Amino acid sequence: MTYSYNLNRDPLADCDGTYPFTPHFTDAPGFAMHYVDEGPHGGETVLCLHGEPTWGYLFRLLIPVLSSDCRVIVPDHMGFGKSATPLNRSYWLQDHIDNLERFVLALDLREITLIMHDFGGPVGMGLAARHPDRIRRLISTNGPTPFGQSSLGDRLSANVVVSPWFQWVVQAEKDGSLEAVLGQLGFNILSTLKLNGFENHALITDTWLAAYGSHFADPSDCLGAIGWAKGFATGAHQFEVPNAEAIRMIRTKPAMAIWGESDRTLHAEHFLPLFTELFPDAPVHRLAGVGHYCLEDAPNEVGRLIADFIYRN
Incomplete structure (x- = not known):
């Protein structure tokens, strides 16, 4: 099914x-899933996962860099x-992998370069586990790449000890405040981003804040954000386990x-080894002074590295 779209009724619209x-x-995943589709069809396909x-x-500055050729x-x-934020769905990791798989198959995407950030990493790696033949390249941008490694559980536990976000998530689930606090995400979006590691304060404008916060207008809009956090705290997320061929x-x-x-x-010492275990010869670029949202903190450098990598390979 295709959807008509009225920018005047969308609080995000084109974000000024x-x-x-x-x-x-597309409704392929069972809800109205929005996507940007820029650049020429029939050649390289880049799939960006937030x-x-x-x-x-998050990828607004990267899209023009790549869409001239991809x-x-x-x-x-x-x-x-x-x-959409359906009320009758669960929001665990495996649900997002299912949604992405249906999306990719509906658009019949192939020769995919995955660019993954944050939870987009486990979602993208879940797709790679199910359809390795559709993947051409993988790029992690502060995004974990779990792919059946036995060390994942230990790394997640060790990261909690040094991560203020995950410490809060665990404690808030215990004391029953997690859903109430994240249900007000539209009002505390800046503090949430800053807690995770956002350094480029020059970007903060009313437009920028509205772009990230206005979707979360009331608690029923926040089910996705609540699901990611609650799934970690309760152990509801299920990481995709690839077979030997994948x-x-x-x-x-x-x-x-x-x-x-x-x-x-997501501290480098705990999560970069997941990447290097899987890709021991792959390049790793560690950016000093750049936070969790590297695509916000250093968009020019990240864009240059990605474009160069794609064109060299």
């Missing part, structure tokens, strides 16, 4: 011209950005990691 991309929708609590807006597709996960195939793909070293949520 900072997100000037034609909106597209995490918590962002949406496709087809750049940026979906909003269920409950985020311009996608591991063999993915290990042969060109891969690159970009990691802002000031990330206070």
